[in-house]
Structure formats: C-alpha cells, structure tokens
Amino acid sequence: MSAAATTIAPVHSEALLFWRRLARNRPAMASAVLLAVIALLALLAPAFEAALGVSAARTDLFNQYALPDATHWLGTDEAGRDVLTRLLYGGRISLLVGLVSAAGAAVIGTFIGLVAGYRGGWLDSLLMRTTDGVIALPLLPLLIVLAAIDLTKLGVPDSIANSEMASLYRIVFIIAIVGWTTVARLVRAATLSVRTREFVRAAEAMGVGSATIMLRHILPNVVSPIVVATTLSVGTVILLESVLSFLGLGIQPPVPSWGNMLTNAQELATRAPALAVWPGAAIFVTVMAFNFLGDGLQDALDPRATRR
Amino acid sequence: MAAFLTRRLFGMAVVLAVMSFVVFMLIGLMPGDPIDIMIASNPDLTPADGARLKELYGLDLPLWERYTNWLGAALSGDLGFSRTYNRPVLDILLPRLGNTVILLGLSSLLAIFIAIPLGIIAATRPQSLLDGAINLFCFAGISVPPFWLALVFILLFAVSLGWLPAGGMGNPSEGLFSRLEFLVLPVVTLTIASLASYTRFARAAMIEVLRQDYIRTARAKGLGAGRTVFGHGLRNAMLPLTTIIALDFGSLFSGALITETMFGYLGMGKLIYDSILGNDFNLALVGLLLATFVVLVGNFLADIAYAVLDPRISFRSLEAA
Numbered sequence: 293m294s295a296a297a298t299t300i301a302p303v304h305s306e307a308l309l310f311w312r313r314l315a316r317n318r319p320a321m322a323s324a325v326l327l328a329v330i331a332l333l334a335l336l337a338p339a340f341e342a343a344l345g346v347s348a349a350r351t352d353l354f355n356q357y358a359l360p361d362a363t364h365w366l367g368t369d370e371a372g373r374d375v376l377t378r379l380l381y382g383g384r385i386s387l388l389v390g391l392v393s394a395a396g397a398a399v400i401g402t403f404i405g406l407v408a409g410y411r412g413g414w415l416d417s418l419l420m421r422t423t424d425g426v427i428a429l430p431l432l433p434l435l436i437v438l439a440a441i442d443l444t445k446l447g448v449p450d451s452i453a454n455s456e457m458a459s460l461y462r463i464v465f466i467i468a469i470v471g472w473t474t475v476a477r478l479v480r481a482a483t484l485s486v487r488t489r490e491f492v493r494a495a496e497a498m499g500v501g502s503a504t505i506m507l508r509h510i511l512p513n514v515v516s517p518i519v520v521a522t523t524l525s526v527g528t529v530i531l532l533e534s535v536l537s538f539l540g541l542g543i544q545p546p547v548p549s550w551g552n553m554l555t556n557a558q559e560l561a562t563r564a565p566a567l568a569v570w571p572g573a574a575i576f577v578t579v580m581a582f583n584f585l586g587d588g589l590q591d592a593l594d595p596r597a598t599r600r
Numbered sequence: 601m602a603a604f605l606t607r608r609l610f611g612m613a614v615v616l617a618v619m620s621f622v623v624f625m626l627i628g629l630m631p632g633d634p635i636d637i638m639i640a641s642n643p644d645l646t647p648a649d650g651a652r653l654k655e656l657y658g659l660d661l662p663l664w665e666r667y668t669n670w671l672g673a674a675l676s677g678d679l680g681f682s683r684t685y686n687r688p689v690l691d692i693l694l695p696r697l698g699n700t701v702i703l704l705g706l707s708s709l710l711a712i713f714i715a716i717p718l719g720i721i722a723a724t725r726p727q728s729l730l731d732g733a734i735n736l737f738c739f740a741g742i743s744v745p746p747f748w749l750a751l752v753f754i755l756l757f758a759v760s761l762g763w764l765p766a767g768g769m770g771n772p773s774e775g776l777f778s779r780l781e782f783l784v785l786p787v788v789t790l791t792i793a794s795l796a797s798y799t800r801f802a803r804a805a806m807i808e809v810l811r812q813d814y815i816r817t818a819r820a821k822g823l824g825a826g827r828t829v830f831g832h833g834l835r836n837a838m839l840p841l842t843t844i845i846a847l848d849f850g851s852l853f854s855g856a857l858i859t860e861t862m863f864g865y866l867g868m869g870k871l872i873y874d875s876i877l878g879n880d881f882n883l884a885l886v887g888l889l890l891a892t893f894v895v896l897v898g899n900f901l902a903d904i905a906y907a908v909l910d911p912r913i914s915f916r917s918l919e920a921a
Contacts, residue, residue, distance in 0.1 A: 572748030
C-alpha cells in the first residue's frame with residue numbers, strides 16, 4: 293500500500309473503529325475505570341490492613357458493632373472485625389469467582405456452540421435441545437442441590453473437600469456447568485454463518501481436519517459475541533455467587549465474600565443496619581459496572597444493533 | 601396441531617425424566633442419610649435397627665435400583681412421603697404451589713403492565729433524557745441482588761417506618777385484606793428484577809419494529825401517532841416479547857425462591873430450599889420436578905400464545921422449528 297493512497301483515503305481498521313466507538317460510550321468507560329479501581333482496592337487489601345492497623349480476620353469481642361472512626365473506616369461487624377478490609381477481601385473473592393466462572397462457562401459454551409454449528413445434523417439438534425432444556429430449568433434450586441452435595445461421596449479426598457478454599461472451587465465449577473447456555477447459542481448462530489464462507493470452504497477442500505477448522509478458522513471469527521456475552525455474564529455470576537453465599541451454600545466463613553457478609557444481616561437489621569448496606573451496595577455497583585461495560589462492548593462491536 | 605402437541609409433550613416428558621434422574625443421583629450424594637439422622641437423634645435405636653429400617657425403606661439398595669423403584673412408583677401415581685412432615689409430598693406441595701402462583705402471577709402481571717408502557721415511552725424517544733432515565737433504572741434493576749433489595753425493603757419499610765410487616769403470611773381467617781399487607785413487599789421485590797429486564801426487551805422490540813417499512817407506510821398515509829405505535833408497532837413487538845417473557849419463567853421461579861425465603865412467605869421456593877437443607881430429599885426431589893413442570897407448561901403456553909398472536913405462524917411452522 294503506497295503512502296499516497298493512505299493520505300487520500302485513510303484506512304481505519306476494524307479494531308480502531310471498535311475502540312473509538314467504545315471510548316465514546318461514557319457509561320461503559322466510567323464502568324471500566326470503576327472496575328479497575330475496585331480490583332485495585334481489592335488487591336491492596338493487605339496494604340489497607342497494614343496502614344490502618346486493622347485486621348479482616350481477627351475477631352475482637354470488646355469492639356463489636358463499632359461505628360466508623362479513623363481506624364475502622366466503616367466500623368466493625370458482629371465479631372469485631374474491620375468491615376472495610378473484609379469488604380476488600382470479599383471483593384477479591386467475588387471478582388475472582390465472577391471472572392473465572394464466566395470464563396469457564398464461556399469455554400464450555402464456545403465448545404458446544406462450535407460443534408453444534410459446524411457439525412450440524414443430529415448432534416446439533418441434540419446439543420441445542422439440551423441447551424433449551426437447561427435454559428428452561430429453575431436454576432437456583434438446582435444450584436442449591438449442587439452446592440449442598442457431599443464431595444467426599446464423590447471420592448474427593450477429605451483434605452480437599454473440607455479445606456477452606458473448597459467452597460470457592462465448588463462454586464466456580466457449578467456456576468460454569470450451568471452458565472454456558474447463552475454463549476453456546478450465540479456461538480452456534482455465528483458459526484452457522486461463518487462455516488459457509490469461502491475461507492472455510494477452501495480449508496475443507498484442502499483436507500484440513502474439522503477440529504483445526506473450528507479452532508483456527510471459525511473461532512477467531514466468532515470472538516465478539518463470546519466477549520460480549522461473557523462480560524455481561526460476569527455480573528450475573530457475581531449475583532449468583534452472592535445469593536448462594538448468602539444462603540450459606542457458597543463461600544464458607546470465615547473467608548469473607550460479599551454474599552456471606554450479609555448472611556447475618558437480617559437478624560442484625562435493627563442492631564446494625566449499616567452491616568446490611570455495604571456488602572449489598574458493593575455487589576450492586578460492581579454488577580452494574582459489568583452490565584454497562586458489556587452493553588458498551590456490544591454497541592461498539594455491532595453498531596447497527598438495536599440499542600442506539 | 602396434533603403432531604405439534606405430541607412433539608412438545610414428548611419433549612417435556614424427556615426433560616422431566618432426565619431432571620428426575622439427575623436430581624435423584626445428586627441427592628444420593630447429599631450429606632447425611634435419613635436413617636443415620638434418625639439413629640443419631642434417638643439413643644434407643646441400635647445399629648441393627650438402623651440396618652433393618654434401611655432394608656425396610658429400600659435404602660440398602662444401590663442408587664440406580666432405588667431410582668427405578670422410585671420412578672415406577674411415581675409413574676403409578678405414588679410420589680412418596682415427606683420425611684419431616686410425614687405426609688404425602690403432594691399434600692404439602694400443592695398448597696405451597698398455590699401461594700407461589702399468587703406471588704408469581706401478581707408480580708409478573710405488574711411487571712408486564714408497567715414494562716410495556718415504559719418500553720414504548722423509551723423507544724419512541726430514543727436518546728432523550730427520559731429514555732436515559734428509564735435505561736438507568738433498567739440497569740439498576742437487573743444489577744441489584746434480589747435478596748439485598750428485600751433486606752433493604754425490610755430495613756426501610758418494616759424496621760424504620762413500620763408501615764408493612766417484615767415477613768410472614770398473615771392469618772387466613774382475617775380475610776383477604778390482611779393477607780394483602782403481607783404480599784406487598786414480596787411482590788414489589790420480585791417485580792423490580794423482572795420489570796427491569798422486561799422493559800429493556802420491550803424497548804428493544806419496539807425500536808426494532810418502529811424502523812420497519814410498514815410503520816413508515818402507516819405514518820405516510822397520515823395515521824395518528826397513537827394508532828401507529830399501538831395498532832401497528834406494539835402488536836408486532838408483542839411477538840418477541842412473549843417469547844422472551846416465557847423463557848424467563850425459570851429465572852422468575854429462582855427469584856421467587858429468594859423472595860419467599862427472605863420474607864418467610866410459605867411458597868414452593870422456600871419449601872424446596874428448606875427441604876434440601878433439612879434432608880427431606882423426596883420432598884426436595886418432587887418439589888424440583890413440580891417447579892420444572894410448571895416452568896415447562898409456561899413455555900408451552902407461550903408457544904401457543906405466539907401462534908395465536910401471529911397469524912403468519914401456524915402450528916405447522918412451529919413443528920418445523
């Protein structure tokens with residue numbers, strides 16, 4: 293390409309146009325900044341502990357329900373633990389569960405969508421009917437059953453099943469195995485249109501194997517719906533995690549999560565209403581930011597779509 | 601029509617059968633065996649009694665054999681007993697289902713009747729301040745954790761202001777009105793989440809319809825804004841909306857479980873939750889199946905409504921889909 297040609301008609305890559313559209317979307321940009329701040333604060337939790345001389349884990353029964361002051365910026369909870377640092381550690385858990393489960397669900401969904409869309413036929417029917425079935429299920433009661441099962445009966449060694457982090461792995465796993473449906477449908481739809489394109493036909497004619505075609509030729513062309521759906525689902529996952537933890541079936545105390553910090557809040561509503569407010573507000577703001585960001589990505593990737 | 605019905609009923613039966621199998625197997629992995637719990641709570645029972653009881657209830661059989669026994673009994677109409685209530689499970693589930701249907705029915709009607717006007721207002725004034733405000737409300741509604749919303753409502757309206765009861769069902773003998781008081785907070789909590797998502801769908805569906813050629817034709821021939829938007833726009837936008845709302849039944853039930861648990865409302869969601877935690881496995885199993893069945897019937901009715909609303913769609917084309 294000659295320099296003269298580019299000065300006459302500047303060529304903008306798809307990627308550049310995408311970033312420009314995203315940058316113009318103020319709610320999405322504000323959300324991205326907000327999420328970065330939340331993630332940074334969560335990572336800095338130990339620094340806050342050190343700087344303020346407080347502890348998220350140490351109980352202090354002489355200092356229950358303390359009101360906010362210079363050391364305990366948000367006061368203390370029913371066990372005298374510092375609320376602010378517990379919120380920050382809880383944020384680590386919520387963000388970790390949200391991102392990892394959403395990514396896991398995206399991987400499962402992408403695989404199912406690619407196979408269904410590319411292979412077609414009875415496999416497609418079977419996979420899509422299964423997807424429809426999973427979508428129709430009342431998921432929360434099913435998740436509660438999954439969260440309540442005894443891992444040792446599945447042959448998981450006791451040392452792992454009852455370790456402190458077991459509840460974290462378990463919740464990531466169960467959310468991923470039920471959360472893949474949206475991605476699967478979107479990827480299937482995109483695969484159906486991509487698989488008829490010339491470069492796929494050419495690869496087929498050259499005798500390239502179907503796994504390579506799916507991963508090397510189709511997958512790169514169906515990334516945008518995956519990114520949008522995954523970003524939007526991080527919010528949903530954080531909500532699910534908080535509900536399960538709140539019900540006592542998710543992240544187990546003493547590991548703090550935004551959901552399990554609210555478990556006792558209902559009984560303590562009259563005594564310390566502030567304890568019920570902070571974790572919920574943190575979930576609310578974070579989920580809303582992920583939703584705005586996902587929405588912004590969707591608009592930027594597909595400007596002709598209905599939203600704007 | 602007959603082929604369509606057969607196909608759908610067969611599909612529902614398959615989903616229920618798979619669901620019953622999966623849940624039965626999962627329940628086999630639950631901590632605590634009912635008989636072990638019985639022995640632990642009664643010092644007079646010896647391990648030999650325990651073994652005899654297990655044999656009596658068939659709990660010594662392998663899991664898959666217990667499942668086929670259960671399935672055989674269930675298909676002949678015997679869904680078994682609840683361990684904690686000592687009564688047939690359906691006797692306990694059906695009144696609770698009634699309560700849940702009241703809760704779900706009221707809040708979905710409320711959500712639909714508020715969401716459609718809001719969606720139309722937003723869609724007819726895209727990018728306006730009002731559209732922005734409605735959009736913000738929708739994002740807030742889908743992002744708020746429902747149990748926290750319930751908590752905030754309890755703090756605000758029951759604890760601080762004392763206007764409404766914090767939970768419970770009211771006394772049925774005091775008549776309908778006293779029960780309504782107990783319904784307000786659960787219904788409002790449950791409505792907000794679905795209202796937000798329905799409004800977004802309604803707005804998107806209306807915007808899509810309003811840019812169609814027939815809308816331009818209607819405007820060009822001088823039809824009033826009201827008749828264009830309602831007669832031509834809404835009528836067509838109702839189609840995608842019906843499907844989306846029908847597909848939402850499952851998550852609506854999940855919402856009901858949270859709301860009922862938070863407000864101590866004696867519905868089926870709370871019953872399922874309590875029975876899972878209380879090791880009342882048969883009740884949990886049948887409850888889950890009943891909930892799934894209700895959701896599937898909801899989806900099925902929506903498909904029929906879809907064909908009725910859209911004269912272009914016949915049952916024949918639904919069969920092909």
